[in-house]
Amino acid sequence: QVQLVESGGGLVQPGGSLRLSCAASGRTFSSNAIGWFRQAPGQERECVASVSAIVQNTNYAESVKGRFAISRENAKNTVFLQMNSLKPEDTAVYYCAARSNNWRATTGRDDYDFWGQGTQVTVSS
Numbered sequence: 001q002v003q004l005v006e007s008g009g010g011l012v013q014p015g016g017s018l019r020l021s022c023a024a025s026g027r028t029f030s031s032n033a034i035g036w037f038r039q040a041p042g043q044e045r046e047c048v049a050s051v052s053a054i055v056q057n058t059n060y061a062e063s064v065k066g067r068f069a070i071s072r073e074n075a076k077n078t079v080f081l082q083m084n085s086l087k088p089e090d091t092a093v094y095y096c097a098a099r100s101n102n103w104r105a106t107t108g109r110d111d112y113d114f115w116g117q118g119t120q121v122t123v124s125s
Helices: none
Strands: 003-007 010-012 018-025 034-039 046-051 058-060 068-073 078-083 092-098 119-123
Touching: 003 092, 018 034, 018 092, 018 119, 034 068, 034 078, 046 068, 046 078, 058 068, 078 092
Parallel strands: 010 119
Antiparallel strands: 003 018, 018 078, 034 046, 034 092, 046 058, 068 078, 092 119
16 A cells, blocks of 8 residues: 655746655655556646656656656655746646556556545646
């Protein structure tokens, strides 16, 4: 079992930056792939970034490549999402998610078994 708690969301102006954190509990965290997803009102939940366990391979949505960076510190059971050059279209609730006993990072929502409660990110002037 893995429990996830996101933090770091808020209101930021276009062009600004935010760093989201996902704190995880559970002894198997280091062997779980982690994904960051977002969901805007009326839209599907989409994966913006994911990172594998062990070798830390990463995947990014095309819309955030070059602007967002995912990283993990297994010793602290934490995954981060650094978001730079934010745009109004990045406004959404951001969720972190973990795969159960699977180290491979994927982008499919159904691949992830544990979810946090989400943190709101609003990009507006």
